[in-house]
Amino acid sequence: MLDWLSQERAFIASVIIVILLITLLWSILVGLRQATYRAKDQVFGDPERTLGGWYWTLSGVSAILLLWFYFSWGVGRAFFPEAGNEMCQVAKVETAIAPIKAALPIDSRYFKSTELIVRNTEQLDVLESNFPEGVFSETEKEELLNIIVSSRKIIGIFSDQDNQSLESKLAIRDISQDLDELTDKLSKDYTKFNPSSEGLLQPNWGTTRIELPLLPITPKGVLFDDISKHAEVLSQKFLKLRNNSAAANSIIEATKQQIKRLKLSNEAADRSDEVLKERKHYIKAVERIFRRLDDGTIFPPQALDELNDSIKDFLRAIEGAKGNLRLVQAFFIPGAGVVKSKTQCTEQGSGRWLPKPTDVVAKFLLLANPNLENGGGYKGTTLFWWDWIEIADLVSFLIPDFLIDLLPGDYGVHSEQGLFVPNYKDKLQAFAQGDVYLGVIPMLDGHIWDSLFRVLVALALGIFLGVPLGIYMGISRFFKSFFDPIIELYRPVPPLAWAPLILTIFGIQDDGKIFLLFMVAFAIMVISARTGASGTQLSKIRASHSLGASNRQILRYVILPNALPEILTGIRIAIGVCWGTLVAAEMLAGTTGIGFIENVARTVSDYELIWVTILIMGLLGLAFDLLMRLIISRTIPWRGKG
Amino acid sequence: MSDLICKNLCMTFSNAQTGVKVEALKDINFTLKKGELLSVLGPSGCGKTTLLNMIAGFLNPTSGSMTLNSTKIDGPSVERGMVFQQGALFEWLTVSKNVDFGLRMKKTSQGESDSLVEKWLEIVGLQGFGNTPTYQLSGGMQQRVALARCLVNDPDVILMDEPLGALDALTREKMQSLILELWKETGKTILIITHSVEEALLLGERLFVMAPRPGRIHKEYKLPFAEQGLQTPLRDIKQSPQFSEVREEILSMIWDMEEEIMGGA
Ligand SMILES: Nc1ncnc2c1ncn2[C@@H]1O[C@H](COP(=O)(O)OP(=O)(O)OP(=O)(O)O)[C@@H](O)[C@H]1O
């Protein structure tokens, strides 16, 4: 079943996309019809106008999903499952002729020869005008300047058509003619080509780690694949091409000797380190430019014109041969297309960093599989499952060891016979450290649970400590003034700025993260409880005094319920902030949790996994918030109506 | 014996930031006997609320003394019930939970408090609304709840600060009758602050007209209208020549005071 789902992702996607399109159009229609009813009975600005509207939610969600399908090339793959493979073949051709293109003004504006001449002439001028004084002898200086002059001369000779050897002229013509042949081939009928059976057996687009199957699977693909092989041969030929000329060769030989001599003279005389360093540096600079010129890659201005025309025709022919693939690419495959590297074809642009929704779901199902032995889970932990845990571990988590130290009596000592009999304190300590087997209980487990657990524990601590303190700060001068500086000093610091410190102090296990989150939740709860408490209407407090309520009763029955809306809003905010902080903290350290998964995924550029974690975080955050909204509307219906 | 006695009451507010001192009240002297109905009238800012808050125990006077039933007034207590302009109901509680708030604070038994709540809701005309949340009530109903909440506690003195100020004319008249009835039936001492001259005349066996800067009792009246109101419809009383005469006198007195303030300012 999973295999089928995985193989047929394109088909599944096309069904989903059609459903989404229908949903989008239908919900917009319903929405528009509703809007005309509503327009009559409600005034602008009335918050009631936000009630309901599920159809807009539906159209919003389906629009997002459709955009996602589109920009991730999900639409392209669903309806044109072969396009990716054909684009890969085209990419092969483009990669193959890239070296020839690079020498011509096609992608860049100038011939490579022109660029070489401009750059080297500039650098020669700089070298000449910055000649270091007092480092070289007069004769050496003359010699060096001579090399610079020779270099300029070489450029001149290579640029002169009359000096170009016949052999190199013929070689260029050869390549042009071969290219023209390929161009002819491109415009001929390719339907008679047949993809190899090996090619047809390749896995579908995107179902394995290699994104696009490399071998052609369509006649058109076979054509491009074939062309690419020939083009590669031509490129090799072109790269070997040199502008040989007898005139240049003699100068090059002479100059080489000169440089060699100069280098030797460095070693002979004993000079100060500084002077030696400067000499070496200058000679090297001169030599570097010379080396760029002596290999004969500069051609006369008209030498490559014919080749340039052939390449242009060739490229045009490629576009022509692509045929409707061009339309598919323009409308359904946004972004930078497909690129071929040495061993594989990869999607570029949004197709790369935005994986297709169906791929993401497939990845999620893989992670969600709780069977660790069969490749489920991630890095040895399930995503969200349960496991047996020892009660002893729980006990050791809850009872701190030092509590036992405080008990009267000493720990046991070994006897003179070398025996050790544990006394009651030893036994209790073993208990507190979780060394006593107490049975097992089932417990939730997995990356998601680990993250949830951290947030919930921190939030609970934050609420139980923060709310009482906040309420007292709202009503008592001492509490307000005493705790204000502490809280207001640490609160504005972004939690992540605390993270390195806290994780160092408490360790990278749960303790550190929980404490970090607790700090976040605590500050938020204190502030919201404080605002709620201090916002109690004075007349309500006075009324309850006159009704005979004691201070404690006022706190419990008037101030607390009055602060409840603020407290619940505080919890809602705290959950959100904690969740965000947690993921970041897990990225810094740890071996479990959603943030941990994303961090690993980042280092291996597993975009599907990155998006799975992002979606899990987003959906859980959304779930928290919906839950809190529900709780708020159920528990405090009087909000804003007092 | 069971009187409310105020002797030489003075109240001076000093602004902590500017150091400006305001003499809100100066030398207030009066005795309110048990069962008396006193209304207090005066231009805005003459210290009416301040006086009430001091009697309720929310403010300590700068000097002078107050006693109720021969005990010194020192902080709020159930003996002195308070009704605020806006009800000050607990919006998170239902009507009956609001009304039995005081009883719950005293830990009265459930059965006893239930019957008391029922009785008072009926008296103020809210039977059947026990389980309604207070934010769903109209302004007049909310004031009735506030009255019931105060009366359930059986206070000796009821203090009201513009209790009907936020109500429309008709509801206001109904509530005025209700207050008169309650006064008659319970025999409680009632001190009521109002902005409306008519209301002050109708709801005051005695009437203080206060003057500002410093706040003091300018003139005291003894009036027959409250007694009359127990038998005659309030509208008829308002039309009597005697009523109009006193009303005009007090109105011009207050106008003079307002003018003085404006002229002085
Ligand atoms: N907490 C306070 N601090 C400083 N000044 C105060 C304070 N409360 C009241 N005052 C001043 O005391 C004076 C009397 O105020 P009070 O509220 O008693 O007037 P009032 O008669 O109730 O007015 P109104 O009819 O407008 O309610 C006013 O001048 C006011 O500015």
Ligand SMILES: [Mg+2]
């Ligand atoms: Mg007032």
